[in-house]
Amino acid sequence: MVDMIRGRAVQDALNILKFTPNLAATQVRKVLTSAVANANEAEAKVESLVVQEAFVNDGPVMKRFHPKDRGRAHSILKRTSHITVVVEEA
Numbered sequence: 001m002v003d004m005i006r007g008r009a010v011q012d013a014l015n016i017l018k019f020t021p022n023l024a025a026t027q028v029r030k031v032l033t034s035a036v037a038n039a040n041e042a043e044a045k046v047e048s049l050v051v052q053e054a055f056v057n058d059g060p061v062m063k064r065f066h067p068k069d070r071g072r073a074h075s076i077l078k079r080t081s082h083i084t085v086v087v088e089e090a
Contacts, residue, residue, distance in 0.1 A: 001028045002054035002085070010036055010049040010087060028054075031083045044089050053086035 001024045005013035010032070017029040032051070040046050059080035065073040 001025050002056055002083070005032070005051050005085075006054045008051055009090075010046070010051060013051050028083060028085070031085045032087075035085045035087045039087050039089075048090045049087045050090045051085060052088040053084070055084055057082045057084070 001017070001020065001022065004016055004020070005028070008016070013032060014029065017025045017032065036046060036049060039049055059082050061080070062078040064076045064078060066076050068074050
């Protein structure tokens with residue numbers, strides 16, 4: 001998802017994410033909206049913002065166990081991630 005919006009204008013990136021039918025697109029759109037709001041608070045021109053950087057890093061992993069037959073257990077890794085979007089005035 002973040003590869004599609006990197007280097008684009010903010011309005012174009014929001015339109016791309018709005019019409020992409022993935023769950024990840026909605027999460028990235030929320031982060032991008034937050035970045036635009038933060039830039040607006042810093043008195044930047046919202047119309048001229050461009051997505052400078054966008055990347056996703058691994059977050060903490062929750063380790064759980066699922067019981068199996070004959071007293072055994074299999075591990076389940078519930079993974080999380082950190083989404084980062086940097087906007088800049090063009």
